Amino acid sequence: MAEMIALGLMSGTSMDGIDLAVLVTDGENLVRRGPSMAVAYEAAFRRRIETALTTARQIDRREERPGGLLTLEREITERHAAAVERFLAGPASGWKPEIVGFHGQTVLHRPERALTVQLGDGALLARRTGLAIAYDMRAEDMRHGGQGAPLIPAYHAALAASLPPPHGGRFPVAFVNVGGIANVTFVPKAGPPVAFDTGPGNALIDQWVAREGGIPFDEEGMIASEGAVVSSVVGRYLDNPFFSRAAPKSLDRGDFTLDHATGLELADGARTLARVSAEAIARAVDHLPAKPELWVVSGGGRKNPHILADLQAIVAPATVVRAEEAGLDGDAMEAEAWAYLAVRAVKGLPLTFPTTTGCRKAVSGGVLAGP
Numbered sequence: 536m537a538e539m540i541a542l543g544l545m546s547g548t549s550m551d552g553i554d555l556a557v558l559v560t561d562g563e564n565l566v567r568r569g570p571s572m573a574v575a576y577e578a579a580f581r582r583r584i585e586t587a588l589t590t591a592r593q594i595d596r597r598e599e600r601p602g603g604l605l606t607l608e609r610e611i612t613e614r615h616a617a618a619v620e621r622f623l624a625g626p627a628s629g630w631k632p633e634i635v636g637f638h639g640q641t642v643l644h645r646p647e648r649a650l651t652v653q654l655g656d657g658a659l660l661a662r663r664t665g666l667a668i669a670y671d672m673r674a675e676d677m678r679h680g681g682q683g684a685p686l687i688p689a690y691h692a693a694l695a696a697s698l699p700p701p702h703g704g705r706f707p708v709a710f711v712n713v714g715g716i717a718n719v720t721f722v723p724k725a726g727p728p729v730a731f732d733t734g735p736g737n738a739l740i741d742q743w744v745a746r747e748g749g750i751p752f753d754e755e756g757m758i759a760s761e762g763a764v765v766s767s768v769v770g771r772y773l774d775n776p777f778f779s780r781a782a783p784k785s786l787d788r789g790d791f792t793l794d795h796a797t798g799l800e801l802a803d804g805a806r807t808l809a810r811v812s813a814e815a816i817a818r819a820v821d822h823l824p825a826k827p828e829l830w831v832v833s834g835g836g837r838k839n840p841h842i843l844a845d846l847q848a849i850v851a852p853a854t855v856v857r858a859e860e861a862g863l864d865g866d867a868m869e870a871e872a873w874a875y876l877a878v879r880a881v882k883g884l885p886l887t888f889p890t891t892t893g894c895r896k897a898v899s900g901g902v903l904a905g906p
Contacts (some may be wrong), residue, residue, distance in 0.1 A: 538561050539559070544637050546640045547714040555870055557632060558878075560874070566875065570630070572626045576614075590604055591604065594652055597652050616660055634666075641653050644787040650677070653671070653673060661904040665906040667903065669901050675886075675901045679887075685718040686876065689876065690871065690875045702829055707724065707825050708722050710833070713832060713836025717816055721824065731783045732786045734786070744801070747801045761806075762803040763807075765803055768799065769810050781822060782893075810845050833865035833869075835866075
């Protein structure tokens, strides 16, 4: 199939900003990665999004925008438009996207109610950028009975087929994205991928150090390096019935709280919650067809050495590597995936599968908006 130039936009559950990336892809096996860029949200705007998570609990229909969410949605969209303009005038100068994959900012994700809400106006973004936009892909999956997440296994499968040595050809491979929520994609040598959310990623750690230390995140696990794992707290988190639930399954950012960690010292809490993330990821094996030979970790959590070291210790003798060690970009992978999915949406190729989201059949497309 014909190649297309696509731009992907991701603002994830860590709520730290907008990631942008361009690809040349046919929406199948051909993937040529282009430049990428991140645009951070300032602290005050991030706090507004955090407040919106509480406001969004009032929503019963995904088009509802109570308590200022409509204004926030417009601002998020305008920030994406400004980021696209800056990106195409700077790092991606000379690239002319034919389609843009727009994720928006998730403020509510309740698969048991077939309800997912991403703030972001695709039609407005199309007008502001003059580009064609594909959006609301999660909602389309839910419309067909799926969980609406994870949504990037098709891209992971394409990457697995082209990993360079020494990791290329090692199957099964698990791609783990550690954002606010962590998720895994299991890619076998043959057959469809299997995917689901594994549990907390960075969200609890970020919330903990913000509440107890007044800082937004534990950079490179420096706070955790001064602490110790409190096993009883880890155990209480892992007693959550989510971990024994069969896949596919997905989470809202608010499904896990800091309640079990209350009373810990700052460093002990950061270290303990890093172990929780690693244990949760490792427990994915209980719901996979086989044990992965290789684990490729992307997202902000790959920069926390405690998560990676704990995961490696648990899944040995399998190998755990950061995305960069596998020739990939762990910061840009989700934005790249949204570019890839946008091309698949345009071409009517499946974005999600029964083995990844629990949808009734393979689902193609989202909503398309022209400039």
